[in-house]
Amino acid sequence: MSFEDDAAATGIEGLDRILNGGFPRNHIYLVQGDPGVGKTTLSLQFLLEGARNGERGLYITMSESERDLRAVARSHGWNLDPIQIVEQLVGEDELAEEDSTIFQASEIELGPAVKKMLDAIDEAAPDRVVLDSLSEIRLLAQSSLRYRKQILALKQFFDSRRITALLLDDRTSDVKDMQLQSVPHGVLEMERFTPNYGMARRRLQMVKVRGLKFRAGYHDFNIITGGIVVYPRLVAAESRMRVMQSFVSSGIPEVDSLLGGGLDRGTSTLIMGPAGSGKSALATQYAVAAAQRGEGAAFFTFDESLTTLFNRSDAIGYNLTELVAAGKIMVQQVDPAELQPGEFAQLVREAVEHHDVRVLIIDSLNGYLNAMPEEKYLLLHLHELLAFLGQHGIATILVFAQHGLLGSQMMTTVDISYLADSVVLLRYFEAQGQVRKAISVIKKRSGAHETSIRELQITAHGIKIGSALTRFRGVLSGTPVIEEVNPPLGMGAP
DSSP, rough: OOOOOOOOOOOHHHHHHTTTTTOOOEEEEEEEEEETTTTTHHHHHHHHHHTTTTOOEEEEESSSOOHHHHHHHHHTOOOOOOEEEEEEOOHHHHHHHHSSSOOOOOOOOHHHHHHHHHHHHHHHHOSSSEEOOOHHHHHHHOOOHHHHHHHHHHHHHHHHHHHEEEHHHOOOOSOOOOHHHSSEEEEEEEEEEOOOSSEEEEEEEEEEETOOOOOOOOOOEEEEETTTEEEOOOOOGGGOOOOOOEEOOOOOOHHHHHHTSOOOOOOOTEEESTTTHHHHHHHHHHHHHHHHTOOOOEESSSOOOOOHHHHHHHTTTHHHHHHTTTTSSSEEOOGGGGOOHHHHHHHHHHHHHHEEEEEEEEEEEHHHHHHSEEEGHHHHHHHHHHHHHTTTTTTEEEEOOOBBSSGOOOOOOSOGGSSSSEEEEEEEEEEEEEEEHHHHEETTTSSSSOOEEEEEEEHHHHHHEEEOOOOOOOOTTTTTOSSSSSOSSTTTOO
């Protein structure tokens, strides 16, 4: 059977997107990774996808037994009957045969164990082959020179028979053989690492694929029941489009007035302030208003449990429980300790591309920061995410909790305000023996906005915004003073 015109799909959607459809056919590819990273799982998916397309698949195992392979398949609910498995475990007999083989440095000579393997391939006449693993061939070769010659001979063998082959390498040798990467048509590296807290994280990258423009860089992936799931790195430049300017209303006229008419579609808004100041309530208000207009809304919560979110929202009259049950708002709780950045980006992408979301809320960026393996990469991930959302016309709302409660005590661990198009600031202040809340807009790139500071109240009927606090000075410090007569603040000021 000939498959000349298309790529060899891997059966892993994310990996196929990285490769623009799959591996170019009739070449060999090196798959490198430490033991347990998922090479066997990926290889089985590759062969099963070929079987679904009518291709013959052959798995040659020199390390794991066929019983072990079938146990892996059962754990994912797979049936390996369409795949031929050749078990050729390397033991003392094979090593003895290799020791006795006469090897001439001037020619490529394969030992008996490798020759037996190639005879099995010729007999099966497969379209796809997985060889597991090169570590055993390295052991049989007994020298780096002979090992490299055997890999070259394998390449010539597979190329002459127009077979698409994956050669697995668990990198158990003490020396990293960079020359090995120069032989195959492409190289896929898989990595596994464990942060100081939380689940182990996995990522992969295509080191090279000759003649193919693939998506370079690291891409997160997980192994779940059903196989490997790859989350391609988000590249906002791939989805550039013009967004017509229009406003997104909060449903509260005073809030829209503060923002110069409302939030602009395709922009991001940062709502920041101390704990309990009303950030999540204001963000939820936008989701509820979108649902009432018939627009899709998505709410990703890192910090609150769903129970707390629903109870708090319902207590102030939002009826979030009913809106979510009706499918008008999508709410998803994210556990930072179990999340990879690429996985979260994929969740956001699916919400936009498959659920027609127009308003998206991330509550909070503090939780998103905790989900990152290294803090220094937060801004890069966030920049790409916001750019992607902006180019799709999504109104994005980011909630960020500041440390401290009043005035000079307020601080942030990461300065992300410059990434947002608009910044809404919430503050506590003391007046007449009460702790009150204030709201103001301190930045809006896309147009004019009110510069006034207004009082914010959270009631059983939702958020209420008062008039400008003209009789106070120092509200943002948390300890304002009353001014009976307002001094002039500039041209046109009262």
